[in-house]
């Protein structure tokens with residue numbers, strides 16, 4: 001019998017119904033009629049549970065995994081089309097990436113056939129995805145400048161037009177030697193075709209203890225001197241030298257390699273970070289290292305790794321082997337079905353201790369500290385499924401998270417919850433040397449735990465007053481646990497709700513709006529700003545249908561990202577509460593790894609410049625002239 005084959009099409013029409021009409025069509029591209037089948041589809045959209053659907057029954061659903069069946073007796077003939085229409089969708093679909101991401105037709109004998117998936121169209125109009133790097137725009141006016149991102153605090157240089165063959169370390173302290181080795185190896189990985197370090201211009205390095213916190217100075221003349229207070233400063237100085245060399249070589253009309261003058265530089269913020277969601281999709285250690293390389297070239301120094309979510313748990317916790325075994329994987333018949341584009345086979349990844357050490361040490365060698373995030377109490381669907389002892393057995397009713405996961409928050413009333421989290425924290429403390437551990441705290445559903453008799457019957461000062469009061473009790477208890485290990489607490493901004501975590505020894509990441517950071521600072525929290533409307537790389541870069549990404553926080557063009565002006569509207573007395581900025585890369589759309597570079601670069605450089613350069617030294621035209629010189633991770 002010839003193998004059956006299918007194509008899956010989808011079309012969105014916002015002009016019919018509110019928020020719009022989604023048509024999904026399965027085309028039989030094979031030669032035999034099929035009947036008695038079901039269709040499973042993962043996507044970014046979610047058909048609302050219990051909503052009417054034309055042409056199909058929704059026989060099963062978990063978040064964005066939908067299993068649809070045609071009416072009894074339906075036969076899909078060769079060349080035939082089975083159309084399903086849904087009008088109650090989680091939200092307005094604005095880009096093709098919201099459409100079907102992975103799918104399987106399960107035939108009546110149980111065989112699974114993945115259809116070819118056509119990118120979702122808008123109102124039937126043909127088109128294809130655009131993934132182009134923004135073009136380089138030459139400098140608008142002639143000036144003597146250097147091709148450095150993030151741009152240094154003070155640049156007073158002249159140029160003769162001579163560009164050195166390469167950069168060589170003439171002499172210097174151990175810290176300078178280590179930094180030189182690091183940067184020349186890094187440049188070798190990022191630009192393997194280019195000679196940047198080797199025989200050529202000699203750099204004399206001197207220690208200047210006054211320059212702390214990654215600052216450095218370069219004096220150009222007959223000889224070149226690089227001064228810094230520590231290895232970070234020397235590393236930053238060598239990166240600056242290499243960036244200037246590349247720019248002067250490739251765009252001599254715009255950039256010089258200085259022959260005289262000075263560069264005096266230091267970062268604006270101590271926290272210049274990037275977050276990566278390794279839960280929604282799988283990232284290998286090699287992919288993480290490639291990303292860290294690009295962070296280092298941008299002088300970023302904090303890597304926030306989001307290790308778990310409803311859709312996956314990535315850290316091996318030795319006391320709970322069944323957790324990783326069950327919750328680190330998705331696939332047919334697994335505890336988690338395929339979601340967000342994962343294939344219809346067992347697919348996943350769990351970091352063992354050695355894997356974690358590998359990327360943590362790698363980051364440290366590049367000046368990057370890795371901050372682990374365990375997202376609790378919400379976003380724990382797969383944890384509770386893998387460890388059912390973490391649910392109140394008497395719980396009634398279903399609450400759903402924004403992503404439509406049912407009953408996904410760890411229950412603060414169960415002692416078992418804390419036994420589990422102690423084991424998790426012990427693992428984190430052993431593997432991650434950074435002084436902070438991030439404990440999530442975001443997006444707990446308003447009604448969480450209201451159907452749990454144990455939560456409702458908690459007595460005393462911690463007794464039930466509402467979801468967020470209980471969340472505050474829970475987060476504070478985890479915060480004390482972290483303190484016992486000498487760790488400080490990080491969390492998302494919702495950790496301030498219901499009484500919050502203790503502002504001492506904690507920082508919160510403000511992500512909803514720039515203003516939410518100001519409110520947190522006024523409450524007494526240290527704040528890292530990552531406002532979605534400027535710093536979320538999962539947002540699409542324009543409102544074009546064929547531009548990949550999400551859009552709940554609007555579109556984030558390179559310019560929108562670049563013009564982020566942290567704390568510009570904060571009162572003077574709380575300015576010192578701002579410890580830094582970071583970007584976030586949520587992975588819902590990144591099963592397609594080809595999108596990674598497009599979503600991340602050059603927006604990563606835009607955030608890096610915001611985190612490093614003085615506000616008045618930022619210049620978008622200059623940035624656009626330099627950004628094409630910056631590296632990409634090259635994933636996908």
Ligand code: TNX
Pocket residue numbers: 442443492511536538550586587588
């Ligand atoms: C909100 S930002 C979330 C994530 C999603 C992201 C998508 C935050 C703390 N929570 O769970 O992945 O939006 O942009």
